[in-house]
Structure formats: structure tokens, C-alpha cells
Amino acid sequence: xxxxxxxxxxxxxxxxxxxxxxxxxxxxxxxxxxxxxxxxxxxxxxxxxxxxxxxxxxxxxxxxxxxxxxxxxxxxxxxx
Numbered sequence: 001x002x003x004x005x006x007x008x009x010x011x012x013x014x015x016x017x018x019x020x021x022x023x024x025x026x027x028x029x030x031x032x033x034x035x036x037x038x039x040x041x042x043x044x045x046x047x048x049x050x051x052x053x054x055x056x057x058x059x060x061x062x063x064x065x066x067x068x069x070x071x072x073x074x075x076x077x078x079x080x
Contacts (some may be wrong), residue, residue, distance in 0.1 A: 004033045 032038050 028038065028041055031044075033042050036044070
């Protein structure tokens with residue numbers, strides 16, 4: 001009988017408690033179990049990472065603008 005490889009491997013990892021390497025294999029096997037092409041796994045990960053980086057960059061830019069605005073207000077108040 002064919003069993004989901006990812007599910008079986010995840011159960012094994014939980015029993016043996018391997019660190020990051022086995023956890024990564026668990027994620028890859030889950031990706032394959034979902035019926036996705038394993039050859040596109042790296043491309044998919046890169047696209048997700050780029051999207052997350054863009055989101056974080058946007059948050060940092062907003063904070064920078066807010067800090068500049070705050071500094072201008074504080075300098076204006078101090079110079080009164």
C-alpha cells in the first residue's frame with residue numbers, strides 16, 4: 001500500500017528528533033504529497049522568499065519615513 005511519504009517521514013522525525021535537515025526533507029515530502037512537481041520546489045521557495053522580502057522591505061520603508069517625520073517634529077519642537 002502506498003502511504004503519504006511526507007506524513008510517514010514527519011512521524012519518524014518526531015520520534016527521532018532530528019534537527020533542521022530532516023525537517024527540510026519533511027517539508028519537501030509534504031510538497032510532493034500535495035501533488036506538486038518536486039523539480040519546481042526550489043523555484044516556489046525562492047518566489048515565496050522574494051515576496052516575503054518585499055513585504056518586509058515595505059514595512060522597513062514605512063518605519064523609516066515615520067522615524068524621519070518624528071525626528072522633524074521633535075527638532076521643530078526643540079527649536080521653539
